[in-house]
Amino acid sequence: MRAVRVALLTFAALISVTVSAAESVFPLQEMTPDLDDKASLQRGARTYMNYCLGCHSLKYQRYERTANDLGIPHDLILEHLVFDPDTRIGGLIENSMSEESAKVWFGAVPPDLTLYTSLKGGPDYIYTYLKSFYSDPDRPFGMNNQVFENVGMPHVLLDLQGIQKKVCENDSCSLELTVGSGSQTAEEYDQTVYDLSNFLYYISEPTRQERERLGVYVLLFLAFFFVFTYLLGREYTKEFH
Numbered sequence: 472m473r474a475v476r477v478a479l480l481t482f483a484a485l486i487s488v489t490v491s492a493a494e495s496v497f498p499l500q501e502m503t504p505d506l507d508d509k510a511s512l513q514r515g516a517r518t519y520m521n522y523c524l525g526c527h528s529l530k531y532q533r534y535e536r537t538a539n540d541l542g543i544p545h546d547l548i549l550e551h552l553v554f555d556p557d558t559r560i561g562g563l564i565e566n567s568m569s570e571e572s573a574k575v576w577f578g579a580v581p582p583d584l585t586l587y588t589s590l591k592g593g594p595d596y597i598y599t600y601l602k603s604f605y606s607d608p609d610r611p612f613g614m615n616n617q618v619f620e621n622v623g624m625p626h627v628l629l630d631l632q633g634i635q636k637k638v639c640e641n642d643s644c645s646l647e648l649t650v651g652s653g654s655q656t657a658e659e660y661d662q663t664v665y666d667l668s669n670f671l672y673y674i675s676e677p678t679r680q681e682r683e684r685l686g687v688y689v690l691l692f693l694a695f696f697f698v699f700t701y702l703l704g705r706e707y708t709k710e711f712h
């Protein structure tokens with residue numbers, strides 16, 4: 472019985488992997504995160520607090536840790552990036568949107584994004600997603616998204632990017648930007664979205680750099696330890712005939 476159950480569970484896990492892989496068939500644009508680029512992470516944090524936090528919390532992380540990791544002084548983050556006067560530096564990065572209201576307004580609840588790039592989308596996904604909104608009069612907010620068809624989220628960076636139109640020839644479609652319709656140039660917008668994706672990559676695992684640094688020492692230790700284990704083993708086996 473036990474074996475059957477294990478087999479069934481494995482099968483179910485395999486199916487769910489296939490299904491979630493099928494969700495992201497749209498070709499993603501690559502972005503290479505750089506956690507050493509503190510300026511990029513700081514800009515990403517600023518964009519996030521200004522444009523995303525109202526709907527998407529980061530409730531598994533605290534302001535204090537973010538400020539320390541990104542090298543932002545506590546008084547500056549409280550003054551410029553924390554909009555609720557009751558929030559303290561040790562507080563979680565939350566918002567006050569209720570799930571019921573969100574459902575009424577957008578037809579879907581905006582998910583918490585703390586672990587998003589680790590569990591669901593990956594930095595490439597966020598990067599491509601934020602560059603893939605296009606105008607579509609049939610949608611409630613007049614915008615649709617190529618990566619996430621019929622998404623409930625409005626294009627909140629529209630003022631920065633400007634309007635993209637979907638142009639289709641034969642079977643392939645591409646997005647064309649109406650130049651000058653946004654306050655940023657295409658390069659500036661790419662940078663904004665890069666920084667934002669970089670920041671979300673950081674926040675999904677704030678200890679990533681620490682883990683990778685420690686990993687090297689652990690491997691070095693194991694290599695060093697191996698020499699002695701090997702010598703000791705040889706000493707013991709000398710007595711076997």
Ligand code: HEC
Nearest residue numbers: 522523525526577579580581582597621622623624625627
């Ligand atoms: C006005 C509210 C609102 C704001 C502001 C907002 N979003 Fe969203 N977002 C939503 C809603 C609602 C959904 C769920 C859409 C759906 O499931 O159809 C969503 C979905 C998403 C998803 C896809 C989640 C999934 O299920 O895969 C990502 C990624 C995302 N948002 C990122 C962002 C980022 C980054 C920002 C800031 C630039 C942002 N959002 C700002 C409302 C918002």
